[in-house]
Amino acid sequence: MSDEVEPGFVRVRLDLSYDGSGFSGWAKQASGRRTVQGDIEDALRTVTRSGETTYELTVAGRTDAGVHARGQVAHVDLPEALWAEHREKLLKRLAGRLSRDVRVWRAAEAPAGFNARFAAVWRRYVYRVGDQPGGVDPLLRNHVLWHDWELDVAAMDAAAKSLVGEHDFAAYAKKREGATTIREILDFGVRRREDGIVEIEVRADAFCHNQVRSMVGALLFVGDGHRDVEWPRRVLDAHVRNSAVHVVRPVGLTLEEVGYPADDQLAARQGETRRVRVRGQA
Known part of the structure; x- marks a missing residue:
């Protein structure tokens, strides 16, 4: 499957961040609900004076x-003339148009072979949990889940480590027609910060729908003593969706970083990903 940029267009990489509290996810929806993609595409159309054309x-x-x-x-493919005209002031104009809960920090011409989705080699997420009896700091309420049981971080970390490697994560994923549930977890660990917040960090080549929040749900059961350390791995090895695994609320989850190979390896990585997981969830 080719991903050649059309003649007369330039591929632009966008690095961005957002507070997801007010969004119905990333992807545009037919319902018209507010999404990150919709907001940025609308702002881009406005600041580049593109009329009815949406990039x-x-x-x-x-x-x-x-x-x-x-x-x-x-990434977004823009006409060369439009990019040349707006590239110098694009970030400032987007900042003036976008709501304060979403920001584009960098916009630059992407190297050959770049595709934001298919060229990525890993994604790193962190889920943050507070287990203090009094609850979560109100200033962190939209980014930290309160768990009203004290958590054993060492037990959670050991359980997380048992899931590292390439496995079929069907037990922790919402199955989608035509999509594989095989993923490779590169790193998975749990730590407690000095302020008491528990951070569950996982890095993988990609993730299935609901996979991270399902795995976090399993680890919380281990941390509060409701399940033993080996339970999350037993669930994994069963290869079927387990109703005992709770999908935790999204409030504590943040996509922290996306990794890409060197520029001369982008095209090869993209081709490899497309062969393995054309219709999979990134």
Whole structure:
């Protein structure tokens, strides 16, 4: 499947972040609900004076409603003349048009072979949880989940480590027609910050729908003593969706970073990803 940029167009990489609290996820919806993609495409159309023409974004990872992003990456193909005209002031104009809960920090011409979704080699998410008896700091309420049981971080970390590697994550994923549930987790760990917030960090080549929040739900059961350390791995090895695994709320989840190979390896990575997972969820 070719991803050649059309003649007369330039591919632009956008690095962005957003507070997902007010969005119904990344992807545009027929219902007209507010989405990150919709807001940015509307702003881009306005600041470039493109009339009725919408230049669609391709994103590294489609976040769900309420999920945040600090290091999201997208690309858009723009006419060369339009890019040349607006590139110098594009960020400032977008900042003036977009709501304060979404920001584009960088817009630059992408190297050959770049595709925000298919050229990515990994995505890194962090889920933040507070287990203090009094609840979560009100200033962090939209970014930290309150769990009203004290958490054993060491047990959670051991359980997380048991899921590292390439596996079929059907037990932790919402199955989608035609999409594989095989993923490779590169790193998975749990730590407690000095301020008491528990951070569950996972890095993988890609994630299935609901996979991260399902795995976090399993780890919380381990952390509060409702399940043993080996339980999340037993769930994984069963290869079927387990009703005992809760999909935790999106409030604590943030896409922190997306990784890409060196420029001369972008095209090869894109081709590899398309062969393995053309219709998979990033």
